[in-house]
Amino acid sequence: MAYRNGDLMGRVSVRGVSRRFVKNGVSHTLALENIDLEIEDKEFVCFIGPSGCGKTTLLRIISGLDTPDGGDVFVSNEKITSPGPKRGMVFQEYSLFPWKTVMNNVIFGPLMRGVKKEKAMEEAEKYLDLVELTQFKDSYPHELSGGMKQRVAIARALANEPEVLLMDEPFGSLDAQTRNSLQCELLKIWQKKHLTILFVTHSVDEAVFLADRIVMLTARPGRIKEITVVDIPRPRNRTSMEFNQLRNHLLKILAEEQENK
């Protein structure tokens, strides 16, 4: 094979994917229509689009939790048929196991892969440190605020060391301050690890700050409206000219799309 293994690892190919939700035998919603997308290994791609356009559905299909009605998804040239630990996911809603402490939530994935408990806990400390929740490691989820829960969920996904990380509005419930600092942390982790990130957000600002490429989806049915390459070198400055130009451009087409809805 011509590729080194590394080049193949976190590559995501979405080929002609459609998803139609059927209710009582009649077609109910066409959520996704003919999505074609090639995402390179180690790429950071953001998805934006009006609410209900199928962003969550697309991530679920890539993770293997949902199956498309048409088309296929390949990750590392392997066809996706079921969920697996190589594709980590941070859900839009709260997904921590309420019966496990923060620490036990984070080490759940590694334990499932057969990592020794002590080793897993050592690793988990690092990720908890990253999201600044070390002192809450023995708390139960109901003792945490919404934003803290979401940070634990991020640590949990990272601790499992996936090749591809699917993040569904992970920072949606955070205040601006925490949000900004976590964006920086996420970029640091992404640069350090061998990781492809697919990141859904409602915030154009967030997308421009994070992404290599931004995929804009149309209102229902979700189709790819435009793919924008963000050519601004990192670290990006939110107040710079080029940053604002790009943001205004995206906001304009997003507003157009909202109207078409």
Added chain:
Amino acid sequence: MVKGRFESLKGKGVEILSIVSALIIWQLIAVYVVQNKFFLPSFTDVSLAFYSVVSRQMDFPVDILSFTRQIQMPVLIVDLLYSLMHFFIGMIGAFLIGMPMGMLMGWFRSVERVFDPLIEVVRPIPPLAWIPFAIIWIGLNPFGAGFLIFIGALFPIIINTFTGFKNIPRIYVEAAKVLGCNKDRELIRHVALPSALPSIAAGIRIAMGVGWMCLVAAEMFGVSKNGLGYKIWHHYYLHNMDFVLVYMLVLGFLGLLIDRLLRLYVEGRLLKWRTGMVI
């Protein structure tokens, strides 16, 4: 500490007053109104009867490594041990069969479809209607009594385990799947079981209540010469209504105690992660 306990007693003034006045009224009615020990034994009659079953000793056979010995024990304690034996034979049986059954039915739709109609047909049969078959199938031994308690306790356990499994939030199963927990066995163990635990615990609690209710009837048909339920009938035939009442009260208090202990255990050990838990 002592002061604290005193304070908490003081806070319960109304409750204590209520019980004390009930006892006094009972005594007065029994002695001055009814005036018939057979019809309504007074509080003092019952207290004396209680003293008698606690102080009178009897032989209790103990088997240790096929070496049988007779130990002297108060009558009441012997009855208690027999009843607990019947009770736990039934409860453990119901637990060992009901839990896996409810789990499989809740997890696999096909298992649900096979067993649900059968359960719906058998469940409404009152446990006591099984007495003839308990005698024929199992005979007059502790397992015969245990069988009735088993029947009473089985369905609450199955139904609650099943409901708990049906109501597992999908997000937890999906979160486990993307973390690499993909096999049914692992998902049941790591996600379904803990998530359904509150419902299962509630089921066990209901089952214990029903099982305890079946106890009197289960000991009625002559499975042994001891047991709290058996003694109620025994003393009834002897017209010792004061003893009947003693055993009734012991059954009531013991039922309450078992329920409280279970609740304490469940809340303290198993369900620490839940807040504002009411089972």
